[in-house]
Structure formats: structure tokens, C-alpha cells
Amino acid sequence: MSGESTVTTRSKVERSLGKRRRKESIFRILGIASTLVGVLFLLVFFWTLIGQGSSAFLQTFIEIEVEFSEDILAPAGELDLAYADFDAIARNALREKFPDVTSRSERRELNQLISVGAGYQIKDAIAGDPDLLGTTLLMQVPAAANVDMVLKENIDRNLGEDRRPISDSQLEWIDALIADGSLVSKFNVALFTNGDSREPELAGIRGALMGSFYMLLITVALAFPIGAAAAIYLEEFAPKNRWSDLIEVNINNLAAVPSIVFGLLGLAVFINWMSIPRSAPLVGGLVLSLLTLPVIIIAARAAIKAVPPSIREAALGLGASKMQVVFHHVMPLAMPGMLTGTIIGMSRALGESAPLLMIGMVAFIVDVPAGFSDPATALPVQIYLWADSPERAFAERTSAAIIVLLGFLLVMNLAAVIMRKKVERKW
Amino acid sequence: MAKRSMRSVIVASTLASIVICGDAFAQSGRDYVYIVGSSTVYPFATVVAERFGRGSDFKTPKVESTGSGGGLKLFCDGIGVDYPDIANASRAIKQSELAMCASNGVAEVIEVKIGYDGIVVANAIAGREISLSRQDIFLALAKEVPGGADGDLIENPYQTWQDVNSSLPAQRIEVLGPPPTSGTRDAFVELAMEGGCKTIPWIAALKNEDGDKYKAVCHTIREDGKFIEAGENDNLIVQKLEANPSAFGIFGFSFLDQNAEKVKGAAIDGTVPTFDAIADGSYPVSRPLYFYVKKAHVDVIPGLRGFLREFTSERAWGEEGYLSDRGLIPMPTVERKAVANAVSQLTPLAVAEK
Missing domain, CATH: 1.10.3720.10 (MetI-like)
Structure with missing residues (x-):
């Protein structure tokens, strides 16, 4: 009696064993698969995040010969920090590099290559050292965000002119600036030292x-x-x-x-x-x-x-x-x-x-x-x-x-x- | 040792909370301009605020993006440093809102029209070039459209653009647009949908007979999945359009302007949305943008008068001003002069008599 019952229990177990093992391996595979899916999404997330975000830690600057002209900064003989046209100083410095640019509309386009941050930087420089008045200084000022985007290849230069935010002549100037080494890429300090801004190149956290x-x-x-x-x-x-x-x-x-x-x-x-x-x-x-x-x-x-x-x-x-x-x-x-x-x-x-x-x-x-x-x-x-x-x-x-x-x-x-x-x- | 350190932690944090609360309640005046309102005006107001803050000795104004309605509500809550000085709006203030302002002591409100914004119907560069009439837009997107006889309304049956108008491609109707809380949605419904709706004679006649029904017919967007609410983030709509060339999106002109290599605007009533077409008024779906100022705050809040002067200066809102680089369509010179003049005189809006 007892021998027979062991046999049946044993045979029962043996019969179901394959099924149980199969179930277990399916469960394992499902577990591994769901973990892998999770890891995969995480990797994709980090990949896109770092792929998109890492370039923001570098920022393009234009090296220009800034002339702290007395005519512009001190028209009345006195340095006037509140009302002086610091943007004009930056614009003039850039224009020095492109003497052929003369027409008004072309000059306007050229001015767009430089960030408004250039004016602030010049203002800070002379506010810190008033003796700069009348001298010239080699400065690296932030380039406009679109210039930065061209260099980072976030703007496709092969598109037609009406399809990109930067014109053909602006592209030519950018190439000329690259050729003479005036465009430099540096660590984006502003991202960590500035507050918010509507100018991307000046915005910080x-x-x-x-x-x-x-x-x-x-x-x-x-x-x-x-x-x-x-x-x-x-x-x-x-x-x-x-x-x-x-x-x-x-x-x-x-x-x-x-x-x-x-x-x-x-x-x-x-x-x-x-x-x-x-x-x-x-x-x-x-x-x-x-x-x-x-x-x-x-x-x-x-x-x-x-x-x-x-x-x-x-x-x-x-x-x-x-x-x-x-x-x-x-x-x-x-x-x-x-x-x-x-x-x-x-x-x-x-x-x-x-x-x-x-x-x-x-x-x-x-x-x-x-x-x-x-x-x-x-x-x-x-x-x-x-x-x-x-x-x-x-x-x-x-x-x-x-x-x-x-x-x-x-x-x-x-x-x-x-x-x-x-x-x-x-x- | 542990006992002492824990006691000092507790004492220190209690002290800190007391100091913090004291600091808050000690604050009385406000030395910066406080702006609330429309998310459409936000990109322009923030640029002016930043330039004003950097160029002057005043602090940079604080600009909150709350939507036009929410902003005007905050604005009308009262007079004093706790309440905003300026409310941005992508539509004109309503008489009911002015009355609410007046009942809360905000008696004199100055209206400043700053320029225009176009609303575009755009699709991916890879998509088809398309020219729509406002009637096409209404028929494609309304919840109910006219049936056979005058006065009949049927549930919108149109599946493709060709069903709407046989000259359009046989492409599924799929439009991504802003949610009802958005000012862009309000303006789109009012200008494009209602504009198309009115071209159907019997509905136009309804306006005088049964105003509520007219509004319900013209302003209700279909809910069967052909119009997809894509949230307030217009960048997201642009991304979705790029991924799906058969879809169209509705957003402000400034996003089209910034993303010209990804999306293109459909011609509406034969006019392509360009800077010039919106400026001269030939593009039909454009709206004026405003902000509202409390007169009582002008010489009380430091910098408010200067901010007004900066916003209404030629270098800001002029034809070549920095706001036009951001996609704001300037008003004609005469109108700019008139508004700037009214602002410098601080001429308030008239409140309608009850």
C-alpha cells in the first residue's frame, strides 16, 4: 500500500516537474526582460539628455580688439556709465574685422553676430578699471546664440537661406572668423554664475x-x-x-x-x-x-x-x-x-x-x-x-x-x- | 554628546524659523516692478524687463506667466505693493474685468497696445504645401457643421481635408492645438473659427437672433480626436509636427519664425503668414497684444515709469527694435506714436457707466 502511494506521489511530481521548471524559467525571463526594459529606457534617457545637454557647457566667444573710445564713452569729457553706448563699442570692434561691410542693412546683420552681453561685459570692464578709457584691450565677448548654434551644428547650414535663422552673408563672416581664429569655444561659466536671461548665451541657473x-x-x-x-x-x-x-x-x-x-x-x-x-x-x-x-x-x-x-x-x-x-x-x-x-x-x-x-x-x-x-x-x-x-x-x-x-x-x-x-x- | 548635539539642532532650527518669519514680515515696500499675465506676451515682456534691468539702476522687473485671464484677476485684486503693477494680455480687457478692478479700488487703468501676433496653422517642411480658407478651418475643426438645409447642424462628419474642400489633399484631418486655458486658443477660435463660421449666411444671421447659439456653433471645437490638445508648450507641438508630416499645428508666429527650418505656415485666405503680411493686416488670423498698468502705482513703485518708457521706445517696439527680432509685429508708426504719447500722459481707460 505504502509503496504504491510513494510511487504515485513520485510519478506525480516527476510529471509536473517539467511544467514547474518551464514556469520558473518563463518567470525568470520575464523578470530579466522587464529589468532590461527599465535599464534601456534609463539609458535612452541619459543618452538623449547628455547628447543634447553636454554642448551647453561650452559656449562660443568672439575675440575682438575693443577700443574704449573717448568719443563714445565720454562725449562730455566725463565717463558716463549709465548712458554710454557700450553696444556701439562692441559693434565697432567687430566691424574693424570686416572693413568691406558698409551698407546699413549689412552692418545690421553683422551686429547680430555679437551678443548683447558684449556691451555688459565692456561696461563691467571699464567700471572696474576706469583707466581703460582711451586704450584698447583684446577681449573675448559672447557670440550671439545663433553663431553658437551654427558652430555646434544645431543649425543646418545646408538648408536654404529662408529656412534658417542665419543669413548667407552671416555664415560667410562666421567662416572668416573661424579662419582667423577669433571664434573660441570656452567653458560656459555664465551658465553657473548668471541668473535667468532671455538671451540664451547669457542665461544661467x-x-x-x-x-x-x-x-x-x-x-x-x-x-x-x-x-x-x-x-x-x-x-x-x-x-x-x-x-x-x-x-x-x-x-x-x-x-x-x-x-x-x-x-x-x-x-x-x-x-x-x-x-x-x-x-x-x-x-x-x-x-x-x-x-x-x-x-x-x-x-x-x-x-x-x-x-x-x-x-x-x-x-x-x-x-x-x-x-x-x-x-x-x-x-x-x-x-x-x-x-x-x-x-x-x-x-x-x-x-x-x-x-x-x-x-x-x-x-x-x-x-x-x-x-x-x-x-x-x-x-x-x-x-x-x-x-x-x-x-x-x-x-x-x-x-x-x-x-x-x-x-x-x-x-x-x-x-x-x-x-x-x-x-x-x-x- | 549625542544628546547635546541633538538639542542644539532643535534650538538652531527653531531660531532659524523665527528669524526667517521675522524677515518676511519686516518687508514692506517693493523695489521692483511686478508683472503678471499672458504667456504670449511673456517672451516680449521678459526681454524688455531684462534690458531695462541691465540698462538702469533699478532692479529687473519680475514677470510671472499666469495666462491673460489669471493675470488680470490678480491685477484687479487691489492696489498696493502686494498686487501686480502690470498685467499682460493677449486680448483686450473686458468691461466686466474693468468693473471688477474698479470695485477693488483699481480705478485708473492705462491700456498699452504693444503690437500684433499672428496665429499660424503650420505643418512640417516635409509635409504638403496647403492653402486654407477660414471656412475650411471652421468646417474641419468645428464640433457641429451645417447639414443639408439652412438651420440644420450635424455632428462633424469630415475625415479628410478633401471632404471639407475638394481642392484640398485627401489627407486625414489631424490638428494639434493649445488647450482652452490658453489665450492663443481663444484668439484662434475667435479669428479663424468664427471668421470661417460667419461666411455661412444662415449662421451669420443667427448672431443677432440667438447670440448664445451662434457662439456655441462657431466656438466649439470637435472632440473626436481630430483636434488634439497638445498643451501649452509650443516647442512640443513643433517636435510632434516634425515627427508626423501629415499633422498640422496651431501656435504663435514667433515659434514659426524661430523654427523656420522645421515647419512652414499654411496660407490662410490666400495669404502666407510672414512678418510683413501680419504687419500690414493682410494675414487674417492676427491679434493685438496689450498690457495694462495701474496709474496709482506709477510714481510709487521704483522703476515702473522707466519700464513703461523702455517698452514704448523705438529701440524696443519699433520696426527695427529688439522686440521685432523676437517675433513681435510692430504697429504702424502713427499708432506707436499715439500709444507712446498716451502712456507718457498716463491716460486711463474709461470705465463704462453701469
Whole structure:
């Protein structure tokens, strides 16, 4: 009897074995395939991003012999920084290179090769050193964005003249400038030192970076202490009853609320009711703290929960008060986990743009914010604004700004991972 | 050690929050011009703001892109440093909005017309060259079109451009355009759709008999997938057109101007959208652009008067000014002079008596 039954079980197993193995291998293949698809999309994303964005880190400059002419800069004998025509100085310097260009329309076209930034640079040079008046100086001034685009081959020069933003004669001049070595490609410092601009060659992310920085400062200053305190109270002190369950459900829900809702809340409470100025990093920071609070509370509670009860019991047994147990024993052990949660919350806040739309941070702001109530924008918002600009050269700058944003996110998430690995304790 | 460091973290962050809040509430005046409004005017207003900021001792104005309606609402909320000084609009202010302004204490509003913008129907360079009438546009895109007899309306049955007009190619109707929140959409509906709609006599007669129905017929765009709402980002529309040569897109002239090697504009009523055709008014789908200023703010907010002067200067909005390089179509010289004069005199708009 028993022998027969083993045989049947065994034969059953053997019969189904092939099927089970097949199933397992199909599952494995599907798993590998889905991982590969994910990796592939990521690679394509990085490939296009870097392919488009990397050229924005280089910028074309024109080397010109700038004459700080007294006739133009000091017509009344005195250097007049406010009203002098610095653009004319730049234009004249470029014209020196092309003495045959005489007609008015041709000169206008020639002037378009040079950025308006040239005038600002000349102004800054003479403002810093008034002795330059009457002398000449070899300067590298930014070329217009279209010149830059031709050099980066983002404008196809083989198209008909009416199909490209740059004319045949402008192309000839560009070739002449390349031939005599006056066009130089340098690292695009402006991208990191300037605020926003409508001239692509002058536009930078410094304003947006500072805006994001101030906002995150407020977010961390508010969300971390409040979140940590809430987590400690809920985990260690609060009685377990219907109310604390209700609060717990609400916090978990809040973590899943679409971020735009926090923006609307910020608009209603902080701007309309508390009348904090629109577009200020202060409002942005407050909104982002609301947004990250649930994330931090949840992470902090998990960290506190992970501290083994034996630690608490030992401390209580030695006569420590509840307060002493929490602050002397539980908190130091839970701190790494809480900080990790905070960093992850911060990196989410850094990438948010939707709530900022509602509180006036989608704005053109040139001046770099110097405080919490100056108008500012944030890095993701800057990306959004550039992506919407008609000028061609903003496309590569959009990708470059995304690369910078991703870099920051990577560093923050890496910090969280390293911190977790380094101070993690196994019980 | 851990205890002390944690306590100091908490104390420091509390202190920081107090300092931050104090800083915010201490702020009273505003030393920069605050502009809100239309995303169509945004590219022009920002260029002027930047040039003004760099060329003067004043701070660069802040320009928010909120859309015409949203901008005017913010603008009309009140007088004072918390409210915008200027609202950009891709249409004229409505009497109802002026009344709302007045009821909130914004009594004197100066209107500044800055120039024109054309709306183009464009397709990829690889696509066919096409010439449309406004009636074709209406018939191709309306939700309901006239049926057999006068007064009959049927659900839009047209699948290809040839169905609409036998001289057009047998190409599927596929048009990418802005969403209803956009001023470009408003203007397109008003100028192109309604313009074509009016050419049908019995619908034109409807205007006086049943205004609401007239509006519903002329202004409603079909929702069966032939018209695709592509979002406010016009660059995205250009990219999609490049990928799909049989599709058409609707966007502002400045994007056509900047992307001339990728897309081309269809002729409308026989006129190709060019700078000159829009400037002299022969291209039918063009609209004036405006901004509105609060008179009460002019000598209170530093730089506001200077910004107005910069915007209305020849080097900005003139025929060879820097705004025309960005695709703004300038007004005729006489009109520019008249507007600039009205601005320097600060002549406010008249509010209609109730």
C-alpha cells in the first residue's frame, strides 16, 4: 500500500516537474526582460539628455580688439556709465574685422553676430578699471546664440537661406572668423554664475539654484524638527486609541496627496491669509515643508520602531524616566534612519515644480535672490520655463539644467545611502 | 554628546524659523516692478524687463506667466505693493474685468497696445504645401457643421481635408492645438473659427437672433480626436509636427519664425503668414497684444515709469527694435506714436457707466 502511494506521489511530481521548471524559467525571463526594459529606457534617457545637454557647457566667444573710445564713452569729457553706448563699442570692434561691410542693412546683420552681453561685459570692464578709457584691450565677448548654434551644428547650414535663422552673408563672416581664429569655444561659466536671461548665451541657473537652496533651508528647518517631534510623540508617548489610528491614517494619506494640492493650500493660507509675498522662497519653503512632513514622519516612525524594545526596557529598569529613555537611548539610535528619511524628503522637495506653479514661482527673475523674501524661482521651474522658450539655444540649456538637477538629486540620495550603510546597526 | 548635539539642532532650527518669519514680515515696500499675465506676451515682456534691468539702476522687473485671464484677476485684486503693477494680455480687457478692478479700488487703468501676433496653422517642411480658407478651418475643426438645409447642424462628419474642400489633399484631418486655458486658443477660435463660421449666411444671421447659439456653433471645437490638445508648450507641438508630416499645428508666429527650418505656415485666405503680411493686416488670423498698468502705482513703485518708457521706445517696439527680432509685429508708426504719447500722459481707460 505504502509503496504504491510513494510511487504515485513520485510519478506525480516527476510529471509536473517539467511544467514547474518551464514556469520558473518563463518567470525568470520575464523578470530579466522587464529589468532590461527599465535599464534601456534609463539609458535612452541619459543618452538623449547628455547628447543634447553636454554642448551647453561650452559656449562660443568672439575675440575682438575693443577700443574704449573717448568719443563714445565720454562725449562730455566725463565717463558716463549709465548712458554710454557700450553696444556701439562692441559693434565697432567687430566691424574693424570686416572693413568691406558698409551698407546699413549689412552692418545690421553683422551686429547680430555679437551678443548683447558684449556691451555688459565692456561696461563691467571699464567700471572696474576706469583707466581703460582711451586704450584698447583684446577681449573675448559672447557670440550671439545663433553663431553658437551654427558652430555646434544645431543649425543646418545646408538648408536654404529662408529656412534658417542665419543669413548667407552671416555664415560667410562666421567662416572668416573661424579662419582667423577669433571664434573660441570656452567653458560656459555664465551658465553657473548668471541668473535667468532671455538671451540664451547669457542665461544661467544661479538664480534658480539659490532659490532652491533657500527653499530647502526653510524646508529642513521646519520639516525636520516638526516631523521628528511628531514621530517621537506618536511612537513613544501617544496612547494607542482610535484618535491615534485616525492620525496615522491621515498622515499616510497625506504622503500620497498630489503635490499641486499643497500649492493650492499654500496660496490660500500663506499668501492670501498670512500675506507673505508671492514668489518668495519663504512661501516655497513653507509649501515644500508641508509636502515633506508626512514623508519625514513616516520614515522617522519606522526608524524609532526599529529600535529594539530591550533597549527601552533596560533603561527603564535602571530607573530612567520615559523622557530619558527616549532622548538618551532611543533617539541616538533612531537618528540615522530619521536623517535618511529627511534627505529623501528633501530630494523630493528639490524636484517638485507643481506646487510652486500656484505660488508665483513660475516667473522670469533675472536678479539672483539674496534672501528669503526676494522673488525667486527653483531649478525644476527654470527647466520648465526654458523648455517653453522659442529660441533654439534654450533646448540644450534645458537639458544642461536637467543634468545639474539630476546631479544634485544623485548626490543627495547617495548621501542617504552612505549614511544608512555607515551607521546602520544590526540587532 | 549625542544628546547635546541633538538639542542644539532643535534650538538652531527653531531660531532659524523665527528669524526667517521675522524677515518676511519686516518687508514692506517693493523695489521692483511686478508683472503678471499672458504667456504670449511673456517672451516680449521678459526681454524688455531684462534690458531695462541691465540698462538702469533699478532692479529687473519680475514677470510671472499666469495666462491673460489669471493675470488680470490678480491685477484687479487691489492696489498696493502686494498686487501686480502690470498685467499682460493677449486680448483686450473686458468691461466686466474693468468693473471688477474698479470695485477693488483699481480705478485708473492705462491700456498699452504693444503690437500684433499672428496665429499660424503650420505643418512640417516635409509635409504638403496647403492653402486654407477660414471656412475650411471652421468646417474641419468645428464640433457641429451645417447639414443639408439652412438651420440644420450635424455632428462633424469630415475625415479628410478633401471632404471639407475638394481642392484640398485627401489627407486625414489631424490638428494639434493649445488647450482652452490658453489665450492663443481663444484668439484662434475667435479669428479663424468664427471668421470661417460667419461666411455661412444662415449662421451669420443667427448672431443677432440667438447670440448664445451662434457662439456655441462657431466656438466649439470637435472632440473626436481630430483636434488634439497638445498643451501649452509650443516647442512640443513643433517636435510632434516634425515627427508626423501629415499633422498640422496651431501656435504663435514667433515659434514659426524661430523654427523656420522645421515647419512652414499654411496660407490662410490666400495669404502666407510672414512678418510683413501680419504687419500690414493682410494675414487674417492676427491679434493685438496689450498690457495694462495701474496709474496709482506709477510714481510709487521704483522703476515702473522707466519700464513703461523702455517698452514704448523705438529701440524696443519699433520696426527695427529688439522686440521685432523676437517675433513681435510692430504697429504702424502713427499708432506707436499715439500709444507712446498716451502712456507718457498716463491716460486711463474709461470705465463704462453701469
